[in-house]
Amino acid sequence: MVKRLTVLDTEKCVGCQLCMFACSRRFGEGGFAKSAIHVKSIGGVERGFAVVVCRACPSPPCMKVCITDALTLRKGGGVILNSSKCIGCGRCVEACPFGAIFWDDEANKPNICVHCGYCVNYCHYGVIKLKE
Amino acid sequence: MRLDRVLYVDLSRRSFHVENRPDLFEEYLGGVGVAIRLLAEECPPNTDPLGPDNPIIFSVGPLTGLFPMASKTIAMFKSPLTGNLGESHAGGRTASAIRMAGYGAIVIRGSSETPVYLAIHGDKVYFRDASGLWGVENSYTVGRVIRELEKGAGFRTIMRIGSAGEKMVSYASVVVETYRHFGRLGLGAVFGSKKLKAIVISGKYSIKIRDVGYYRNVYDEIFNLAVKSLLMKKYHDIGTSSNVLPLNELKALPSFNLKETSLENAENISGENLAQKYLGRRIACSHCPVACIHLATLREPYEDEPYFYKTTMIPYDYEPLYALGSMLGVTDPVEWLKLMDEVEIQGLDAISTGVTLAWATEAYERGIITSNETLGIELKWGDSNSYREAIRKIVHQPNEFYSALARGVEYAASKYGGLDFALSFGGNEMPGYHTGPAAYLTFSTGSRHSHLDSAGYSIDEEDAKTGVNRTPKEIAEILFREESWRQILSSLVLCFFARGIYTPEIVVKTLRVIGLDTTEESLRKTGVEILKNKYLFKIREGFKPDLLRIPRRILEKESPLGILNESFIREGIMEFFKMLQ
Numbered sequence A: 001m002v003k004r005l006t007v008l009d010t011e012k013c014v015g016c017q018l019c020m021f022a023c024s025r026r027f028g029e030g031g032f033a034k035s036a037i038h039v040k041s042i043g044g045v046e047r048g049f050a051v052v053v054c055r056a057c058p059s060p061p062c063m064k065v066c067i068t069d070a071l072t073l074r075k076g077g078g079v080i081l082n083s084s085k086c087i088g089c090g091r092c093v094e095a096c097p098f099g100a101i102f103w104d105d106e107a108n109k110p111n112i113c114v115h116c117g118y119c120v121n122y123c124h125y126g127v128i129k130l131k132e
Numbered sequence B: 001m002r003l004d005r006v007l008y009v010d011l012s013r014r015s016f017h018v019e020n021r022p023d024l025f026e027e028y029l030g031g032v033g034v035a036i037r038l039l040a041e042e043c044p045p046n047t048d049p050l051g052p053d054n055p056i057i058f059s060v061g062p063l064t065g066l067f068p069m070a071s072k073t074i075a076m077f078k079s080p081l082t083g084n085l086g087e088s089h090a091g092g093r094t095a096s097a098i099r100m101a102g103y104g105a106i107v108i109r110g111s112s113e114t115p116v117y118l119a120i121h122g123d124k125v126y127f128r129d130a131s132g133l134w135g136v137e138n139s140y141t142v143g144r145v146i147r148e149l150e151k152g153a154g155f156r157t158i159m160r161i162g163s164a165g166e167k168m169v170s171y172a173s174v175v176v177e178t179y180r181h182f183g184r185l186g187l188g189a190v191f192g193s194k195k196l197k198a199i200v201i202s203g204k205y206s207i208k209i210r211d212v213g214y215y216r217n218v219y220d221e222i223f224n225l226a227v228k229s230l231l232m233k234k235y236h237d238i239g240t241s242s243n244v245l246p247l248n249e250l251k252a253l254p255s256f257n258l259k260e261t262s263l264e265n266a267e268n269i270s271g272e273n274l275a276q277k278y279l280g281r282r283i284a285c286s287h288c289p290v291a292c293i294h295l296a297t298l299r300e301p302y303e304d305e306p307y308f309y310k311t312t313m314i315p316y317d318y319e320p321l322y323a324l325g326s327m328l329g330v331t332d333p334v335e336w337l338k339l340m341d342e343v344e345i346q347g348l349d350a351i352s353t354g355v356t357l358a359w360a361t362e363a364y365e366r367g368i369i370t371s372n373e374t375l376g377i378e379l380k381w382g383d384s385n386s387y388r389e390a391i392r393k394i395v396h397q398p399n400e401f402y403s404a405l406a407r408g409v410e411y412a413a414s415k416y417g418g419l420d421f422a423l424s425f426g427g428n429e430m431p432g433y434h435t436g437p438a439a440y441l442t443f444s445t446g447s448r449h450s451h452l453d454s455a456g457y458s459i460d461e462e463d464a465k466t467g468v469n470r471t472p473k474e475i476a477e478i479l480f481r482e483e484s485w486r487q488i489l490s491s492l493v494l495c496f497f498a499r500g501i502y503t504p505e506i507v508v509k510t511l512r513v514i515g516l517d518t519t520e521e522s523l524r525k526t527g528v529e530i531l532k533n534k535y536l537f538k539i540r541e542g543f544k545p546d547l548l549r550i551p552r553r554i555l556e557k558e559s560p561l562g563i564l565n566e567s568f569i570r571e572g573i574m575e576f577f578k579m580l581q
């Protein structure tokens, strides 16, 4: 079975953002311009964090609104981005009900999670995991 | 995005521009190295710390955003507390936000006529009206409001002041991300003097690396070292408050204004007890796997309604446990948490507040001051209610006495008497280590007069164990070497807790990743130079090592290394300054 990234327990998240940095490091970059995972506080760090990731929907709303067919269905759910077809209109961002598509301002393209699991290796607190 | 971009913001003119300063970043890396040069450029000699000419400098480093724990932001300014070099470090999301916004440093000049807060979103800088926020008593509320108003959740930092900053208490802090601080030396008062209520910074620029494979390798090496290290365990599990019990055991925990060196009920305010009974959540600075920030949960019933509770999260660390706990004899954890909460709400530095109140309590006990001065508040060891009331009065300064307390212990004691037991060094209230001569040499010689400058306490702790006797010169040499190396760490804005991981060898590797070929030797040289630059500034502003005041009290109380000797300390100070020549 193809795996997908899942969030196990946000209560354990310490907000270190190492997962976000890891995701951009896939491209050998520092920062999080290319990150497809996002961690933010739920109204102040004292209340804990929301870890926003692609849910790998079987019938992805983001794909349906893409007018250039830059997004195609991924085996196991979610989408695959064909960057050369993407015109940077941002409709997918609005269509995702989880707000799990992030924007690379420099490239003017969406950051789409490929469920590779690289980020999982850097979460010391077992918050995220690749699951079938 | 390049690191050497410096954002200059002028509050008087409400204008801003960016300059590339490769001259500074190539020579001094970033962080303190760059900040001290910018401060020297921007701050005219003898500037009034609370006047419009006092600049605020923030800087980050070349590893920020790339490597774990390069997570500090350096703030430099002229300190309203000491009238000299102001330097304070804070974590949270400050460093990554500044770097991702596209800057290596930010310089804030001038002063606004009306309350303002700055919103820096990448290349855009907005001067937002803050008249509504001015006067909002609680620093938490300010954060909450700005969180809703501004974009960039997860990519941003929110720095703000509480009432103490507005009222320019000399040791007012700037609170970041609710639980971290530019605590020491009064940055909050400088914000207040400029009518600057808050700064929010966000951005999403990337940092490109040429040799990606090498970058990932070095990253993994550091990450693995960090998560497997003992340090990680110590700072994550119990946190810095794990120091309470060993220092108490050693009889090195200053208590009751250092009339005592240990505390009967120290377990009550120990990290272990707090972790067991009150710990609610641990959080991390951006890009740090350690997560050393400990938040306690305080659950208080509402008086007027049954089964209604207010739950507050309150940060705790060793230094505040010392300053607001052992120093004031507050050993009930709930009372301590309430006191800490008040300090946070008002936006004060916990160490300076505690040490100042400890002096006031002893002065009251001795009759140097009376209820005429305190306006009826009875300052009594352990009485946290009176202390909370006194804290509010320090902030609002209803009479001369509280205005004096608002300027720190040195000022208050110079005015009312009792300098012998006013525990400050270079005008900065002392941290919680009565471990021996090396600790006091650090407080005296450190460029911030902070225990973190050169960690003399750890030399004392070692000597207490091994029984080694060192000469003043030997201690001064170790401190000088340590403080010089720490200039490199804080030019790379590495958290000092990670100093065991970022050995010179690892530092050299990380710098190679960003295309900087250097050696340990050359870094150490730069470190010395940065330290010298800091002292050039200090001396320009009137710092005189031979006139440093050594409070009598520290010489009266036995330390783990015996009774301390003034001439020993003075000799150490002179040896240290010889090395600076």
Ligand code: SF4
Residues within 6 Å of the ligand: A005, A022, A023, A026, A035, A036, A037, A053, A112, A113, A114, A115, A116, A117, A118, A119, A120
């Ligand atoms: S699974 Fe891969 S693409 Fe998705 S968030 Fe993690 S690192 Fe990024």
Ligand code: SF4
Residues within 6 Å of the ligand: A012, A013, A014, A015, A016, A017, A018, A019, A020, A039, A051, A122, A123, A124, A125, A126, A127, A128
């Ligand atoms: S790495 Fe784990 S603990 Fe850190 S922010 Fe991501 S999910 Fe949270």
